[in-house]
Amino acid sequence: MHMNLKDKTLWQRNAAAIGGMVLFAAGINFFIVPASLYNGGVLGISQIIRTLLIQVFPSLASGTDIAGIINFILNVPLFIVAYISIGKSFFSRTLVCLISQTIFLSIFPIPATPLVNDSLTASIMGGLLAGTGIGISLRSGGSSGGMDIVGMFFTKKYKNFSVGKVSLTVNAVVYGICAILFGIPTAVYSIIYSAVSTLMTDKAHTQNINTEVVIYTKEEPEAILDYIVNEFHRDATWWEARGGYTEETTYMIVTILSKYECVHLRRGLKNIDEHAFVVVKEGMHIGGKYEKHL
Structure with a gap:
């Protein structure tokens, strides 16, 4: 039964990761490419290489878009960095993401005429779809590769780092090249797309949001403490308290989790103490030793 549940969870995560790549590829092929805009990071570099190759070899413009293949x-x-520094599970789901991303970027048709009439709308719509897709993939434990891997590496290494910050830094270089090669307007609208995409990535990537969790229970707290330590590999502090209204003995348990872990904590508490009262405060600034689980 345990293996079946584990396999089911694995398939659910892979399905979510692939679904995220569907959104990402849709944002790129339906809005960004028709508007002659560029993604950031490694895919943006791949798109620039694609454009330059088409200028030299016009025949490459017909058929499958080769940007996804170059990106792969x-x-x-x-991938070597992901395997060594971040973890095998992240590596495997990132491989699933990148393969599915390459397939979707290749098979999703690029409209001959843009779906929207202005570059600003295209950049916003593309950013909403692509950023949400990346965030979902990160939440499932994988990524679309490229700067996401670098971002995850630094997020794991530094407490106050977010996945989007690395992307913004690298994108500044990529869009500087776009400004030189394709003009200032192309770079400006691509930057707008990147900003929207980065915002959506950090919002969807709930593992990047710290939460303080306070649990009130009238049962013995050891079972909840064991669950937090064994399930999330987090420490927790608890003490005995007394209710102000009932004057009954209660227990308070305090821990710090990611928003993603907090969702699973709520589910687990139902099996331990379904009457436990839980208070969650998001966006905590944490000092000292605290390892992000990505």
Whole structure:
């Protein structure tokens, strides 16, 4: 039964990761590419290489968009980083994401005429879809590769780092190249797309949001403490208290989890103490030793 549940969870995560890549590819092919805008990071570099190759070899413009294939090739060194520094499960789901991303970028048709009439709308719509897709993939334990891998590496290493910050830094270089090669307007609207996409990524990536969790229970707290330590590999502090109205003995348990972990905590508490009262405060600034679980 345990293995079946584990396999089911694995399939659910892979399905979510692939679904995220569907949104990402839709945002790129339906809005960004028709508006002649560019993604950031490694995919943006791949799109620039694609454009330059088409200028030299016009025949490449027909048929499958080769940007996804170039992106896959450029991601190979980063896969080594993901495997060594972040973890095997992240590596495997990132591989699933990148393969599915390459397939969707190749099969999703690029409209001959843009779906929207202005570049601003295209950049916002593309950013909403693509950023949400990346965030969902990160939440499932994988990523679309590229700067997401670098971002996850630094997020794991530094407490106050977010996945989007690395992307913004690298994108500044990519869009500087776009400004030189394709003009200032292209770079400006691509930057708007990148900003919207980064915002949506950090909002959807709930593992990047710290929460303080306070649990009030009248049962013995050891079972809840064991669950927090064994399930999330987190520490917790508890003490005995007394209710102000009932004057009954109660127990308070305090721990710090990610918003993603907090969802699973609520589910687990139902099996331990369904009457437990839980208070959650998001966006905590944490000092000292605290490892992000990505």
